[in-house]
Amino acid sequence: MTTSSAAPAPSRIPEAVHRRRWVILTVLMFSLIIVVLDNSILNVAVKTIASPQPHGLGATQSELEWAINSYTLVFAGLLFTAGVVGDRIGRKKVLLFGTLLFGIGSALAALSDSPAELIAYRAMMGFGAAFVMPATLAVLVNVFDRDEQPRAMGIWAGSVGVAIALGPVTGGLLLDHFWWGSIFLINVPVVIVALVSMALLVPDSKDPDPGRLDPTGVVLSIVGLVVLVYGIIRAGELGDFTDWSVLAPVAVGLGVLTWFVVHARRSSHPAFDMAYFKKPAFSAGVAAITLVFFALMGLTFFSAFYLQTVRGYSALGAGLLIVPVAAAQMFFAPRARLAVARFGTRATSAVGMLMIAVGFVAFMRFDAATPVWAIEVAFFVQGVGMAHVSTPVTYTVVQLLPREKAGSGSAINNTFRQIGGALGVAVLGSLLATRYRSGIEGHLDALPAGARDAAGESIEATLAAAERLGPAGKSLVAPANEAFLGAMHLTALGSAIICVIGAVVVGLFLPGRPDENPERPDPERVPEAAALD
Numbered sequence: 057m058t059t060s061s062a063a064p065a066p067s068r069i070p071e072a073v074h075r076r077r078w079v080i081l082t083v084l085m086f087s088l089i090i091v092v093l094d095n096s097i098l099n100v101a102v103k104t105i106a107s108p109q110p111h112g113l114g115a116t117q118s119e120l121e122w123a124i125n126s127y128t129l130v131f132a133g134l135l136f137t138a139g140v141v142g143d144r145i146g147r148k149k150v151l152l153f154g155t156l157l158f159g160i161g162s163a164l165a166a167l168s169d170s171p172a173e174l175i176a177y178r179a180m181m182g183f184g185a186a187f188v189m190p191a192t193l194a195v196l197v198n199v200f201d202r203d204e205q206p207r208a209m210g211i212w213a214g215s216v217g218v219a220i221a222l223g224p225v226t227g228g229l230l231l232d233h234f235w236w237g238s239i240f241l242i243n244v245p246v247v248i249v250a251l252v253s254m255a256l257l258v259p260d261s262k263d264p265d266p267g268r269l270d271p272t273g274v275v276l277s278i279v280g281l282v283v284l285v286y287g288i289i290r291a292g293e294l295g296d297f298t299d300w301s302v303l304a305p306v307a308v309g310l311g312v313l314t315w316f317v318v319h320a321r322r323s324s325h326p327a328f329d330m331a332y333f334k335k336p337a338f339s340a341g342v343a344a345i346t347l348v349f350f351a352l353m354g355l356t357f358f359s360a361f362y363l364q365t366v367r368g369y370s371a372l373g374a375g376l377l378i379v380p381v382a383a384a385q386m387f388f389a390p391r392a393r394l395a396v397a398r399f400g401t402r403a404t405s406a407v408g409m410l411m412i413a414v415g416f417v418a419f420m421r422f423d424a425a426t427p428v429w430a431i432e433v434a435f436f437v438q439g440v441g442m443a444h445v446s447t448p449v450t451y452t453v454v455q456l457l458p459r460e461k462a463g464s465g466s467a468i469n470n471t472f473r474q475i476g477g478a479l480g481v482a483v484l485g486s487l488l489a490t491r492y493r494s495g496i497e498g499h500l501d502a503l504p505a506g507a508r509d510a511a512g513e514s515i516e517a518t519l520a521a522a523e524r525l526g527p528a529g530k531s532l533v534a535p536a537n538e539a540f541l542g543a544m545h546l547t548a549l550g551s552a553i554i555c556v557i558g559a560v561v562v563g564l565f566l567p568g569r570p571d572e573n574p575e576r577p578d579p580e581r582v583p584e585a586a587a588l589d
Contacts, residue, residue: 415438
């Protein structure tokens with residue numbers, strides 16, 4: 057699977073495929089949206105699933121965490137391998153396989169009789185999702201001309217943002233009318249439509265000369281990513297990066313990934329040519345993707361507590377308030393190419409990062425009485441910023457690779473999305489928890505000595521302890537809200553700093569105006585092509 061860094065030969069797209077390219081993109085979005093949406097939809101159902109049967113499964117806090125994390129862990133760990141497999145055996149094949157497995161896992165998860173079953177079926181869904189996400193972008197690259205790829209990738213990137221933001225809305229709507237399993241069962245009809253449509257419309261494509269298989273590299277990538285992501289998730293659970301159960305897996309994961317890099321540089325047939333990371337535009341693009349999703353997942357994490365706990369909105373109401381993030385991305389992501397054409401990738405992405413930072417600065421001023429319109433404006437500004445980062449940097453990363461390596465290139469892109477998202481929740485969650493505890497500790501004297509430690513873990517824990525105290529616990533509500541707002545302000549400041557760092561990175565290393573971008577020959581459309589079946 058050797059990847060040459062030389063300019064690839066012109067690709068050839070059959071005319072029949074080119075004519076239905078927008079229909080193909082629509083079909084790809086079916087699978088993409090349900091896969092990404094499922095990353096966040098479970099969050100709104102955790103209280104219901106924790107309820108005793110028959111209303112829920114009676115899951116413990118630890119079981120709930122693993123119902124969420126088993127999906128993320130398998131998904132992130134297999135993304136790179138799935139992209140490599142798609143390049144070798146055909147992207148349509150892995151797309152069909154992943155979508156089918158995701159659908160089966162969804163149906164089984166909906167019918168789970170125990171928390172253990174739910175955790176196992178969520179892992180199955182993550183396994184299938186890992187084969188879907190990189191394949192959608194790889195197919196897109198192989199059915200669109202280079203001139204149309206920025207617009208198509210804008211729609212793709214916008215769909216990812218929309219799915220993340222709409223997860224809580226979808227989950228809230230379903231839980232208002234149906235049982236908890238409906239949040240998984242809703243995937244099944246979408247999967248059936250997607251499978252039929254893909255079988256009929258999506259062409260297959262693969263690397264015509266994949267070279268020898270690199271089993272050592274594949275195994276190292278899986279082990280390294282799974283162990284590293286586990287360590288990050290564990291840090292988020294504990295709110296502590298210094299615990300041995302965090303440091304050990306993070307160190308092992310980084311060590312194995314370092315071994316993977318060394319192996320790839322020495323191998324004559326690496327799973328991925330690490331020389332691409334020597335290109336500043338490629339590395340900066342990957343870094344920008346990581347930081348955007350660090351910010352996005354961190355935003356959805358602490359804004360959920362702010363809107364639901366401090367402001368008193370329901371899960372559905374809070375989800376609806378985040379819609380401006382999704383709407384802005386859906387509208388502006390496909391149009392980000394216009395800003396790139398005029399100002400260049402560097403300026404467009406840097407300004408986008410700064411817009412995200414401005415949104416976080418606004419959160420530093422929010423309190424329990426902030427007008428809703430101000431919150432909506434901040435969300436909208438951040439959505440616009442994300443749209444003008446995700447699309448240009450995704451295109452920059454993908455266009456630096458030959459079409460034949462679109463699967464592995466897409467997998468690199470998506471793997472760093474997942475790592476960035478997991479880090480966002482873990483780092484910002486830890487910062488939020490630490491600052492909250494320091495702000496609430498002095499107000500917990502009314503609680504029994506043995507309950508104070510647990511009550512200081514989060515605002516939810518404090519309010520639960522206050523409720524158990526009855527009327528005497530009402531005095532804890534205002535200090536809890538005050539402590540949380542202080543913690544949110546500090547977390548928003550940290551997020552803004554990360555975004556400013558991202559703006560500096562893309563400003564220094566991404567290409568400028570379009571005539572400075574790396575050139576790649578336009579594809580030639582012909583009646584038949586061996587690369588597309």
